[in-house]
Amino acid sequence: MPSANTSAASQANSFASRFNLQQYVVYFGFLAIFLFFAIVLKDSGFLTVRNLSNIVLQTAPATIMAIGLVFVMSAGEIDLSIGSTVAVAALAAAVTVNEYGLVAGVLAGIGAGLLIGLLNGALVAYVKLPSFLVTLATMGLFAGVARSMTDLRSIPVTDSTFTGFFGSGVFLGIPSLIWWTAIAVAVGHIIYRETRFGAHVLAIGDNARAASVSGISVPKMRLAVLMISGGLAGLAGLLYAGRLQAAKYTLGETDLMTVIAAVIVGGTLLNGGKGSIIGALVGSLMMGMLNNGLILMGLSVSDQMIVRGLIILAAVAVSLREKSR
């Protein structure tokens, strides 16, 4: 066979496999899991409006964290500290809102997230330490800070404006947590897909040297993505505190794995250069649905963890296969 034909064919093949696999796996996965539960759990209340909207409400904080992580991972970095950031931000917000009111509480929560992001970002961008190690360390560090902030005590949030705004409130007939999710996804998507900033995030994750000789400041971009991730984890902390009407050091503790899984399943490459905010949203909803369905099926916590772990493994396998091609 003439070599020109072969290479044309293999090129067409590779287009097809990329098109199907990486980009759309999350939508097929979402549909498949939805249909599976819809059939298996049709008598257990999975398909009720109440249950389905509950899934969306419960995944709001994870979705918001996932948006930040899409930016970080697209830039070729990672942020393992988001779970601890959620706890610190929620506690900071709870203490402050009780003491100084709504605005101060919000500023404290978001501010705590941004500060942790600034610390991570400065160490990665300017001290040039790998983000994996930096955020592994700050994950532990701020988990400790969260524990010591209130001596392991849970802090109730009594400000009803705060809990309405970030938790149980309804605006124009739509729960506030859905508003937050929708706004964060829309704004995140536009910044990621349609601005120079988003393009530069992808460029540094793809080829940092090429980005640098093209006039993109790689350190500034690294700092920025880690601050976005910290700030959004701070917002996720507010949403937890608002919905639960309390803050505790355990908030966000188990979210890291779910969020990373949502982002990877959603089509963001582990090594940067490519990703999707909408994919991360669907990935996050899929993980939420999985949790919900597995609970309704009566699986034990340990079985739930095993199933989730297997799904993450499958997702990572698809992602890496794509990258090494």
Add this chain to the structure above:
Amino acid sequence: MTANPNVNAAAPVLQLQDIRKTFGGITAIENFSLEVRPGEIVALVGDNGAGKSTLIKIISGVYTPTSGTITIEGESVAMSNATMARAHGIEVVYQDLALADQQTVYMNMFLGREPVNGFGLLDRRRMINETEKLVKELDVRIPSAHAAVRDLSGGQRQGVAIARATHWASKLILLDEPTAALGVAETAKVEEIVLSLKQRNIGVLIISHSLDQVFKLADRICVLRRGKQIGVRETDKTDKNEIIAMITGLQQH
């Protein structure tokens, strides 16, 4: 015939004087002086490790010279990054091409210089149109402006890098072994593009290991050996034997 009668009349677009660059204890470049005039093609030749890429990176602002001066159109400049060189109308095709593989051809064409519309959003339409126009002009055969760079062949990737440089350059293009990975047809294509830059009065500094190519394209040839400038010859007044002797430091018989 490659000699350009106007070449010697114009003021140099680039002037290097006594450039020296050391990395720690290693002297990569010393006593280097060279001029490139508008519309002139100067070839930089020398064995592996002679310091050619280092020199390109000094001119493009990636490295700052340890000492010496760089003058662009008569104005002495101190460049500390690639953005400044680009602001002076200097574009580079690096040895590794500096392409973001997973991004599209048009995003690579505008990397770091993406146009935006009135809302501050990327003007993709414009990037795509300009890319398609340019690709057609230069006859770089790529499947589409939307293709990801990773899906292109070596020649097509090289074409994208060169198209990008010619699109943005107003004064000077630096090419670091632009045809090293290319087949016969692609090499001819690139050579044609380089020659066409003369019409736009753009100066070219090209690194090549192919003396055939150097003699075909260059007005002048500058020889480097172990960081030292051995000499500059007008192509018309030298031959391959002399250049080889200069590169290797051995007399040819």
